[in-house]
Amino acid sequence: MKKGILKTVLATALVGIMAFSVVGCSNKSEATVDKIKKSGKLVIGTSADYAPYEFHKSINGKDTIVGFDIEIAKAIAKKLGVEVEISDMKFDGLVAALKTNKVDLVISGMNPTEDRKKSVDFSKIYYTATQYVLVRSEDKAKYSSLDSLAGKAIGVQKGSVQEKLAEEQIKDSKLQSLAKVPDVVLSLKNKKVEAAVVEGPVAKLYAEKSDGLAVSDSKFDLNPDEQGSAIAVAKGSEDLLKIINEALDELIKEKKIDQLVIDATNSVD
Template structure:
């Protein structure tokens, strides 16, 4: 019995040792397959990618989506922009308008024109009521702080209009000391009168035709305007002339005013302006607008 027990114990020991070796081998295999983590691994799961938020549409995107470009202008400034009866219909024309039409065409949208006082144009632009301004507007530091500007598309010389009977009377700035000199409200000419004619009395009105009427009625002695505008009004009012008064010229020129921080729209407008200049179209528009003023009294 003693031998039997010992033999049986020995056999059991051998069996137990064998089982331990098998389990150890399986454990090593499982560890290898599971990278030693003890966890079952399978194919790498794809990490869900967070969707990027949609880009905010630019003003240019919105204009194209709406299908229209809203232009603000002050249509009393020939040959830039002015009213004329065409086939019995009151129509706003001028070389600024032709430029605006070209910009709209390049964007693939329709042009919508709003006529308002010059002094209200930038406010309308800032409030989003219009998309751009073409109105013979000169970029200056104050305006550039409020809106963006395109490249300059036209540069004109500033002139002084007087009554023909007073041409020999008013030949220098000093001749207008203490006298009323007119300029359009909010226009660059206001600054010219203030800076270059400090001893004259500035009279500012919203509408240029009202200033011309004041000049003819002797409520003012002179009006400061750009040369092509002066030529247009003199052509319709032979009792007026361009005086010999010489003004300092800043060569600033006219540019398209656009909402602040709208680089895509500025770029698109500049592309059209460059194309028009390269093709000689702007000079053509100026000539055509000036010719349209012949025998047409500015209103």
């Protein structure tokens, strides 16, 4: 009899703890959205050196951060009924800024890798691009495969998926990891590296806009689960993530993201 009572008490206590946990998680996620609405602004973390995703542009004499990621962030902010505030920082500091509540979300052409998923949660994929090797035009035939780049100096953005790919798939590569993509490309132009690993639309943009650069025929073996760009939020921000995914669904359904990519590409100086 006493054992039966004890089991009942323990079961009741367990249910209570589980209910409290659920409520606690719910309150946390609701507080994220409430905080944003009360502040009247959605603070986004980005690294504005990655045209056409996000980049600096002079508009009416004022330095402005633009790009198709920024337009997507504006659509999310509109759904929340708030304004966008942009926090520009180095790419490898974005996840830390999210974890320390310095930003509400991160949108910066970021791939939802398994390693990053341990620290933050991700939205659905909103854009998928391939990873390319950018070389000097004179070297395009010379560096036509990943094997041909073995042992060479390779430029990558620090903390990026491209850095990991170059390290794992270009044998004995000598990586030069820099904070910003323009610096990586400059190293390529100045012959400090033999190639640069850059995401598809970014590589094509530099090849089109810069004399002396070309996209190599080299191909990476890509993990389909880690391709594409997604928006990162702090763990436990379910309500915010729900609103982000709803906004992305609307943009994808109306095929607006493809147009945003085209518009952003065309606006690069």
